[in-house]
Amino acid sequence: MINDDITKRKKITRIIEETTGGKSYKAHKYSLDHDRKQLEYGEEDPTFKWVKSGETEPPSPYKSVELLAKKLAARDEQVLTYFLDGSRRIFKVDEMAYSTGDRSVIYPTVAGQVGVGICKRVDKRVSAEDLVREIVISLPAIADPSGKNSGFFEALSEKLNKGSELTRIKHSGWMFTETRPYDVKNDDKKPEDKGTAKIQDLMIEREKEMVRKLVQQGKLNQDNYLVKDGSLEYRLTRDDKDSYDKRSYQIFKQNYNWVIGLSKQFNPEACFDKGKSNPGYIAKLPLYHRTPVAYYGNEKEPLAFAVWYIRLRSAERTRTQFDGILKVEKILVRDEELRRGMETETVDRLSALIINERNPTCYGLDTRWANHIYPIYLTERFVKSQYLSEESFLHLF
Numbered sequence: 001m002i003n004d005d006i007t008k009r010k011k012i013t014r015i016i017e018e019t020t021g022g023k024s025y026k027a028h029k030y031s032l033d034h035d036r037k038q039l040e041y042g043e044e045d046p047t048f049k050w051v052k053s054g055e056t057e058p059p060s061p062y063k064s065v066e067l068l069a070k071k072l073a074a075r076d077e078q079v080l081t082y083f084l085d086g087s088r089r090i091f092k093v094d095e096m097a098y099s100t101g102d103r104s105v106i107y108p109t110v111a112g113q114v115g116v117g118i119c120k121r122v123d124k125r126v127s128a129e130d131l132v133r134e135i136v137i138s139l140p141a142i143a144d145p146s147g148k149n150s151g152f153f154e155a156l157s158e159k160l161n162k163g164s165e166l167t168r169i170k171h172s173g174w175m176f177t178e179t180r181p182y183d184v185k186n187d188d189k190k191p192e193d194k195g196t197a198k199i200q201d202l203m204i205e206r207e208k209e210m211v212r213k214l215v216q217q218g219k220l221n222q223d224n225y226l227v228k229d230g231s232l233e234y235r236l237t238r239d240d241k242d243s244y245d246k247r248s249y250q251i252f253k254q255n256y257n258w259v260i261g262l263s264k265q266f267n268p269e270a271c272f273d274k275g276k277s278n279p280g281y282i283a284k285l286p287l288y289h290r291t292p293v294a295y296y297g298n299e300k301e302p303l304a305f306a307v308w309y310i311r312l313r314s315a316e317r318t319r320t321q322f323d324g325i326l327k328v329e330k331i332l333v334r335d336e337e338l339r340r341g342m343e344t345e346t347v348d349r350l351s352a353l354i355i356n357e358r359n360p361t362c363y364g365l366d367t368r369w370a371n372h373i374y375p376i377y378l379t380e381r382f383v384k385s386q387y388l389s390e391e392s393f394l395h396l397f
Contacts, residue, residue: 012164012397013094016109019156020143027095029394032196054295054306057344066288069352080353081224082129084210085379086116086203089387090196093397098142107140107184110195113393116206117383119375126378132206133386134177138195141181153179165396174388177202204233212255220258229376232261232329249302253333260350263327264371283321285311290351295341304332306342310351312358313370324370326354
C-alpha cells in the first residue's frame with residue numbers, strides 16, 4: 001500500500017505555480033555558482049575608504065614575522081581555535097510567467113543549498129562544533145498576487161514545508177527555511193543575480209548567528225579566536241530612520257572582538273599604500289612578511305576595519321604573484337583600536353600564527369592550495385560534504 005504522505009507530495013515548482021497563479025515553463029535547470037565576489041573595501045563598497053595607518057607602530061615597507069612564527073611553533077602556542085566557513089550552491093530551477101495587467105513577464109525561480117559550519121581545534125585535533133544546513137528559494141516580488149507582501153511568502157513557505165518533495169529529505173538533516181522575494185525593478189542587475197544575492201544574505205545571517213552563539217556561550221576570548229573563511233561581510237543593522245541602536249552596536253562590538261577574516265581571493269586594485277591604490281605593493285611582498293595595517297572607515301557608520309596582507313608561499317612556486325598571499329581583516333571594536341589602530345604586537349602575533357597554519361600538502365585539484373590554511377581547508381570540506389547531490393536537489397523541483 002502506498003503511503004499517503006508520498007501520494008500528497010508535489011514538486012516545489014508545482015506548488016509555487018498553484019499558489020502564485022504563475023505559469024511554469026519547466027525551463028532547463030542549471031547552476032548559477034561562480035567565484036563569489038568578495039567585498040573589497042574601497043572599491044565594491046565605496047562607503048568604506050582608506051583613512052590612515054591601522055596599527056600603533058607601522059613598519060615600512062614590509063615586516064618579516066618568520067622568526068616569531070618559528071618561536072611560536074616551538075612553544076606550540078596557538079589561539080586560533082574556531083574556524084567558520086559558509087558555503088552555498090545555487091541553481092536556476094524554473095522560469096515562470098506572471099501577469100502584469102495585459103501582459104505576462106517571465107522571471108527565474110532561484111533556489112539554493114546553504115551550509116554554514118564551525119570546526120574547533122583542541123590539542124591539535126579538529127572536530128565539528130556546529131552546522132546549519134538549509135534550503136532557500138528566491139522568487140520575484142511580483143509572485144505575490146496581492147502585491148502587498150503581507151505574509152504571502154511566509155504562507156507559501158509553510159505550504160512548501162508540509163506538502164512538497166521537501167518532506168522527503170528532512171531525515172537527512174536538511175531543512176527548508178523560507179521563500180525570499182527579490183525586486184523586479186528595471187535596472188542593470190540580472191534577476192538571477194538578485195535571487196542569488198538574497199540567498200547569499202541568508203548565508204551571512206547564519207554566519208552572524210553562529211558567531212553570536214559562540215559569544216553567548218563564552219567560547220571566544222583573547223585565547224580563543226574565531227577565523228572566518230573569506231571577507232567579514234558584516235554590517236550594523238539600521239532602523240527605519242536609517243540610524244543604529246546603541247545597544248545593538250555594543251552587542252555587535254562584543255561579538256567581533258575575537259574574530260578575523262581570511263580571504264584567499266581579493267582584488268589587488270583595492271590594496272592601498274598611504275591612500276593610493278598600489279597592487280604592485282603586495283605583488284612584491286616577500287615570503288613570511290606582512291604589509292602595514294590599513295584603517296578603513298566610514299563617516300556615516302561607527303565601524304572601522306583593519307586590513308593587511310601576508311605572504312605564505314614564495315612567488316617563485318606559485319602561478320601568479322598574488323597566489324600565496326592572504327588578505328586579513330579584523331573589525332575594530334574597542335575605543336583604543338578605533339583611535340590608534342591595532343597594537344602592532346597583536347598584528348605580528350596573529351600573522352605569525354596564520355603562517356604556521358599553512359597547508360602541509362598541495363591539493364592538486366584545488367587551484368587555491370597556495371592560499372589555504374589547513375583548519376579552514378578541513379572546515380570547507382566538512383561543510384561541502386553535507387550537501388545533497390545536484391541530482392537529488394534538482395529532483396525536488
